[in-house]
Amino acid sequence: MNSKTKIGIIICDRYRRCAGGKCLRAMRNREGAFSIYAETELELVGFTACDGCPGGNIEYAGDEMVKNGAAVIHLATGLVVGYPPCLYIDTFTAFLEKRYGVKVMAGTHPLPKKYLDMHTALGTWENPVWQPLVAPTLSDDPTRASFID
Numbered sequence: 658m659n660s661k662t663k664i665g666i667i668i669c670d671r672y673r674r675c676a677g678g679k680c681l682r683a684m685r686n687r688e689g690a691f692s693i694y695a696e697t698e699l700e701l702v703g704f705t706a707c708d709g710c711p712g713g714n715i716e717y718a719g720d721e722m723v724k725n726g727a728a729v730i731h732l733a734t735g736l737v738v739g740y741p742p743c744l745y746i747d748t749f750t751a752f753l754e755k756r757y758g759v760k761v762m763a764g765t766h767p768l769p770k771k772y773l774d775m776h777t778a779l780g781t782w783e784n785p786v787w788q789p790l791v792a793p794t795l796s797d798d799p800t801r802a803s804f805i806d
């Protein structure tokens with residue numbers, strides 16, 4: 658470990674009852690979107706939901722997370738895997754980056770296998786717009802299989 662990065666996580670309100678187990682495990686083990694931090698110590702400084710479509714809590718949550726030192730805000734994997742995936746990811750990303758000067762990343766824990774299978778069947782992510790949003794959490798077969806939902 659040669660540095661420390663503070664992060665915030667914003668989850669989709671459809672999964673607001675989630676206790677964060679998969680995100681926290683992935684953060685601890687540097688899996689999924691957290692694999693980029695292999696040499697970096699991480700501190701979670703905020704975890705909350707968007708408050709429902711169209712994301713009424715994004716402004717407040719971003720403000721508080723950045724005030725608490727967040728350098729990166731992760732939009733949780735649930736935004737990518739929901740049915741449908743969140744239509745506001747690009748808006749949230751642009752707003753948070755421009756308003757607070759924070760880096761925003763799509764995804765947290767690896768895509769659970771059942772979501773990859775269903776979205777592949779649906780063709781959801783064939784649109785090139787989705788490919789960079791899915792890529793950070795694509796992971797590999799054994800890792801996906803270990804994230805049973």
Ligand code: SF4
Nearest residue numbers: 669670707709710743
């Ligand atoms: S789909 Fe997007 S805006 Fe709607 S609840 Fe989920 S994260 Fe929030």
